[in-house]
Amino acid sequence: MLEKYVKLLKENSIKVTPQRLETLKYLDENRTHPTVDEIYSELKEKNPSLSKTTIYNSLETLKEHGIIQSLTISGTELRYDFENKIHHHFLCKKCGNIIDIDIECPNINKILNSGHEVEEVHGYFKGKCKKCMKKGS
Amino acid sequence: MLEKYVKLLKENSIKVTPQRLETLKYLDENRTHPTVDEIYSELKEKNPSLSKTTIYNSLETLKEHGIIQSLTISGTELRYDFENKIHHHFLCKKCGNIIDIDIECPNINKILNSGHEVEEVHGYFKGKCKKCMKKGS
DNA sequence: TTGTCTGCAAACGTTTTGCACGACC
DNA sequence: GGTCGTGCAAAACGTTTGCAGACAA
Numbered sequence: 001m002l003e004k005y006v007k008l009l010k011e012n013s014i015k016v017t018p019q020r021l022e023t024l025k026y027l028d029e030n031r032t033h034p035t036v037d038e039i040y041s042e043l044k045e046k047n048p049s050l051s052k053t054t055i056y057n058s059l060e061t062l063k064e065h066g067i068i069q070s071l072t073i074s075g076t077e078l079r080y081d082f083e084n085k086i087h088h089h090f091l092c093k094k095c096g097n098i099i100d101i102d103i104e105c106p107n108i109n110k111i112l113n114s115g116h117e118v119e120e121v122h123g124y125f126k127g128k129c130k131k132c133m134k135k136g137s
Numbered sequence: 138m139l140e141k142y143v144k145l146l147k148e149n150s151i152k153v154t155p156q157r158l159e160t161l162k163y164l165d166e167n168r169t170h171p172t173v174d175e176i177y178s179e180l181k182e183k184n185p186s187l188s189k190t191t192i193y194n195s196l197e198t199l200k201e202h203g204i205i206q207s208l209t210i211s212g213t214e215l216r217y218d219f220e221n222k223i224h225h226h227f228l229c230k231k232c233g234n235i236i237d238i239d240i241e242c243p244n245i246n247k248i249l250n251s252g253h254e255v256e257e258v259h260g261y262f263k264g265k266c267k268k269c270m271k272k273g274s
Numbered sequence: 275t276t277g278t279c280t281g282c283a284a285a286c287g288t289t290t291t292g293c294a295c296g297a298c299c
Numbered sequence: 300g301g302t303c304g305t306g307c308a309a310a311a312c313g314t315t316t317g318c319a320g321a322c323a324a
Contacts, residue, residue, distance in 0.1 A: 106242075116267050119263055122210075125256075
């Protein structure tokens with residue numbers, strides 16, 4: 001059940017520890033773009049001696065190796081995402097959910113053509129999601 | 138010289154105070170996407186009794202009225218921009234400069250068509266800017 | 275005069291740091 | 300045995316809050 005994550009860590013020459021495995025598993029199973037505190041609170045239940053510092057460390061290590069990515073939406077804390085491909089996000093101001101947005105922008109090439117070297121692409125939207133729109137109010 | 142900003146504030150029914158005028162003037166004349174601290178440090182030189190709280194308050198008020206906008210780039214503090222139209226940013230990891238990017242993404246309509254109501258659009262890139270590319274290293 | 279704005283100090287929440295202990299090659 | 304990871308506590312950082320006095324309209 002955890003072999004998948006053991007493999008992933010080993011492939012990236014990252015030492016395998018229970019904390020890293022659990023962090024990775026949590027992110028894989030919870031595609032809600034959780035904050036550090038959400039991850040910590042959840043994992044602490046099964047491992048009461050878990051430290052938040054370790055969560056920070058684990059997430060940073062995983063991110064450095066490109067296994068996961070972080071996202072920042074103004075007004076909210078840092079979040080993490082198991083999905084490591086470029087994609088964007090939509091934050092619903094009403095329900096707070098963050099929805100993945102998979103659009104591509106053909107004009108990104110314009111930046112490349114202007115001589116800059118793009119390493120990271122980040123995009124997000126804020127508004128009212130489909131579900132909340134239907135509910136009215 | 139400040140009449141321009143007095144007018145802008147009055148048009149938006151915002152009380153005119155020297156602090157608000159100076160904040161607005163600074164943002165207009167410094168299109169570098171300054172942080173709160175940068176604005177504060179600079180304005181404090183001419184007005185030593187200036188408080189950072191006031192800068193926070195002024196910026197928030199101006200933003201609420203849509204006169205200015207804020208931007209967040211992960212790993213850096215909150216920044217403010219006199220330009221209030223939708224546009225994107227490019228942070229050079231080398232020199233730290235933030236460059237305006239004026240590309241449009243035709244596919245944004247896909248989000249609208251999917252039923253979500255978009256109120257805000259934020260996008261930014263990270264990499265190495267043209268100038269730093271030329272310098273080599 | 276009335277309500278709002280300013281400036282100070284303290285509080286707050288998130289993230290980082292320093293360090294001792296422990297686990298693993 | 301030496302390196303690396305963990306967990307704790309404290310510090311750092313950016314931002315927010317509460318409040319008293321000052322100011323704009």
